[in-house]
Amino acid sequence: MTTAKDLFIIAMEPRPEHTVGQGDLSLALAGAELVDLIGAGAITVDDDRIVPGEPSAPQDRLLGEAAARLTRQPPHEPVEEWLWRRGKDLSAAYRAALEEDGELTRKRSGRLSFGPERVEPADTPARRAAAARWEEREPVLASLVSAVGVGGGPSDDDPGPDDEAVTAVLTAVHDAVMELEAVRQRRTIENSAFANLWRGP
Template structure:
């Protein structure tokens, strides 16, 4: 399992009080992939630029991520990677985890993607994600905090403790805030448009 899969499982877990938006989660999953790729030596960061390195890990989704890396200079900025790779990434993770039997239909709970409800199945992957969460894994906690999920026994904001992870998590925070600003602007514009049609 990967950090991105662990994060998806934590976000889907019905015990969480906070419902995570699909767009927010997609950005965080792209960040988690980048951290895993760096940990495997498949990328390095030069400032905020993503520099491709060695072979990708033996995970299909991480392999897909590695195949999408920009391999010509000037290399892609972390923030640009989050937006490009993050497009519909939560849906891709849901499909992959369902295909692997890691998600199952739920009798209760919620879905990130509409009426059909799914939740993590009782598998070693779910137990591994729950274990990282219970142990307050700093990278997992920091990514979860970026999308509004609080947890663990860590006081204050989770710190990843690694330069690459710190850079990526900061970029995820910024991207999620930018996405929220876009949502708020659209809400205001839609309300103003509705008022025009409603009249005085």
């Protein structure tokens, strides 16, 4: 399993206290893909820009799509621009792929069989492997999971990644998620002001 798929599985675990936003998750998934491409030697990060290496064909289909969409001609794409471009609707693509692979299952919430439907990770070896990686607080996965608001922020005792390129990607993911939250808050304020204007004194 890729880091992105591990992240998706952890993010989809039922949690009554927090629902992961699809926009946040999509940005983090795009970052997870970059981390795996760095690990495979397919890219490096130079001054916050993604520099592709030799064209490669990862075995994972979605990671292969990510590699195929890299900008290979200079000036290379900044990490943050990649997150927004690649991240568009990426959580839906991962959901579809994991459902197709039998890694996700649909369940009805509540006691009634016609209650709202939700998607949960199925009890598979991939889910157990992702959970073990998360429980061990593996630095990359822990950082990505915290970016989408699960499990709090990284602890000072947690070791960080030992790769500068990976660290740059993780920092960009956290920055992009914060930017998205700022946009949400601004829209909420604007919508509230607009509603008050029409409501009148």
